[in-house]
Amino acid sequence: xxxxxxxxxxxxxxxxxxxxxxxxxxxxxxxxxxxxxxxxxxxxxxxxxxxxxxxxxxxxxxxxxxxxxxxxxxxxxxxxxxxxxxxxxxxxxxxxxxxxxxxxxxxxxxxxxxxxxxxxxxxxxxxxxxxxxxxxxxxxxxxxxxxxxxxxxxxxxxxxxxxxxxxxxxxxxxxxxxxxxxxxxxxxxxxxxxxxxxxxxxxxxxxxxxxxxxxxxxxxxxxxxxxxxxxxxxxxxxxxxxxxxxxxxxxxxxxxxxxxxxxxxxxxxxxxxxxxxxxxxxxxxxxxxxxxxxxxxxxxxxxxxxxxxxxxxxxxxxxxxxxxxxxxxxxxxxxxxxxxxxxxxxxxxxxxxxxxxxxxxxxxxxxxxxxxxxxxxxxxxxxxxxxxxxxxxxxxxxxxxxxxxxxxxxxxxxxxxxxxxxxxxxxxxxxxxxxxxxxxxxxxxxxxxxxxxxxxxxxxxxxxxxxxxxxxxxxxxxxxxxxxxxxxx
Ligand code: DQQ
Numbered sequence: 288x289x290x291x292x293x294x295x296x297x298x299x300x301x302x303x304x305x306x307x308x309x310x311x312x313x314x315x316x317x318x319x320x321x322x323x324x325x326x327x328x329x330x331x332x333x334x335x336x337x338x339x340x341x342x343x344x345x346x347x348x349x350x351x352x353x354x355x356x357x358x359x360x361x362x363x364x365x366x367x368x369x370x371x372x373x374x375x376x377x378x379x380x381x382x383x384x385x386x387x388x389x390x391x392x393x394x395x396x397x398x399x400x401x402x403x404x405x406x407x408x409x410x411x412x413x414x415x416x417x418x419x420x421x422x423x424x425x426x427x428x429x430x431x432x433x434x435x436x437x438x439x440x441x442x443x444x445x446x447x448x449x450x451x452x453x454x455x456x457x458x459x460x461x462x463x464x465x466x467x468x469x470x471x472x473x474x475x476x477x478x479x480x481x482x483x484x485x486x487x488x489x490x491x492x493x494x495x496x497x498x499x500x501x502x503x504x505x506x507x508x509x510x511x512x513x514x515x516x517x518x519x520x521x522x523x524x525x526x527x528x529x530x531x532x533x534x535x536x537x538x539x540x541x542x543x544x545x546x547x548x549x550x551x552x553x554x555x556x557x558x559x560x561x562x563x564x565x566x567x568x569x570x571x572x573x574x575x576x577x578x579x580x581x582x583x584x585x586x587x588x589x590x591x592x593x594x595x596x597x598x599x600x601x602x603x604x605x606x607x608x609x610x611x612x613x614x615x616x617x618x619x620x621x622x623x624x625x626x627x628x629x630x631x632x633x634x635x636x637x638x639x640x641x642x643x644x645x646x647x648x649x650x651x652x653x654x655x656x657x658x659x660x661x662x663x664x665x666x667x668x669x670x671x672x673x674x675x676x677x678x679x680x681x682x683x684x685x686x687x688x689x690x691x692x693x694x695x696x697x698x699x700x701x702x703x704x705x706x707x708x709x710x711x712x713x714x715x716x717x718x719x720x721x722x723x724x725x726x727x728x729x730x731x732x733x734x735x736x737x738x739x740x741x742x743x744x745x746x747x748x749x750x751x752x753x754x755x756x757x758x759x760x761x762x763x764x765x766x767x768x769x770x771x772x773x774x775x776x
Pocket of ligand 1: 338382398442503504558
């Protein structure tokens with residue numbers, strides 16, 4: 288075992304006992320992680336790079352960490368891929384970017400800082416080590432006509448090949464107007480021509496959500512002639528108002544025409560998504576799940592940041608998106624409980640008492656009655672002092688995560704969050720929940736994804752209960768699985 292692999296294993300073992308540390312989600316051996324980067328399938332293996340500070344659980348000295356997987360679920364730590372290097376354009380950080388296959392040459396395009404520029408690196412050993420291109424930076428900054436406001440907001444290259452040209456999207460802003468995605472073109476990946484803004488937001492727009500003042504981490508997905516632009520919205524600079532949006536439309540003659548838009552994820556913790564296209568024609572997305580606790584708690588814990596589950600993205604009618612957990616995750620299923628045809632009411636709840644467990648997959652299908660409100664209590668202590676509730680309200684069609692009792696620790700986030708999930712009349716409400724210690728991810732009817740963080744303090748906060756707050760609800764089926772750890776530690 289190499290020195291770096293041995294060190295990674297030792298760090299993972301050291302942190303394995305932390306009750307908040309996830310066991311089937313990818314995260315670095317220790318310290319700080321944020322955006323997924325450079326996602327690519329190479330010779331059948333899935334490569335995940337990520338924004339990484341190997342030295343402390345804080346966003347500084349950003350490297351590109353690297354891991355590889357045969358199945359989207361089990362990961363092997365590889366050596367750090369990019370390191371900020373004095374005398375280079377990335378001396379102060381190797382910020383986000385992408386990976387492409389340039390005629391068999393693995394190539395990264397990423398943000399060097401500061402100032403923010405585009406750097407290129409290539410690999411000659413199947414992505415293990417990377418060579419910084421001597422011609423860097425390949426783009427020295429935003430176009431002249433934008434430099435007034437955009438300097439310092441020019442990052443996160445996304446590159447793809449189309450009709451014999453390479454195209455690049457860059458995250459930026461238009462001063463006084465809003466977020467902006469810039470479009471570039473190249474024939475050789477080293478000389479880039481600025482074309483025009485691909486899309487500009489209007490910071491005075493608040494419907495369906497505020498468009499923010501700066502747009503980061505663009506991805507353009509292709510589903511036939513349907514194109515989906517993903518962006519991450521920087522609400523107000525340097526605050527934590529961050530959320531991912533998608534625009535569904537067409538890309539023709541180097542113009543993107545958005546037709547519909549929406550929130551890509553809910554809950555306030557999923558950010559900076561990136562998508563990989565695999566050899567089965569799937570679009571597989573990961574996002575950074577931020578932490579929801581104080582910096583002092585993060586310093587004490589020694590780690591911060593978790594990668595979401597792999598999510599299969601596909602188009603739905605009306606410009607919406609299908610969002611489902613990758614089916615490979617079912618290989619983690621161990622003990623299974625199944626219940627059918629239960630009836631919930633205010634007087635009758637259901638306590639699943641066989642497994643007090645922090646690592647569960649739950650698939651619940653409900654047939655709600657008129658004007659009812661029901662849900663699940665997760666990570667529930669026997670006396671209910673700590674509990675996280677996932678609640679569905681039939682009249683408003685709202686799914687809410689209620690966290691005010693999720694922890695007795697005042698230093699962690701405990702706000703509630705709600706999202707409306709239009710359900711066709713009579714449609715079964717399907718809640719597909721993944722609980723992994725401090726991570727909760729919920730897929731609602733395969734088209735709404737909510738991610739949150741919870742940090743219960745009590746070791747006995749591991750109960751699961753179904754309840755009705757109002758009205759009668761039939762539980763068509765309830766499947767519960769204990770999930771295995773992906774780390775052999
Ligand atoms: N994180 C990176 C930037 C990107 C931001 C720096 C999004 O490249 O814009 O770590 O979370």
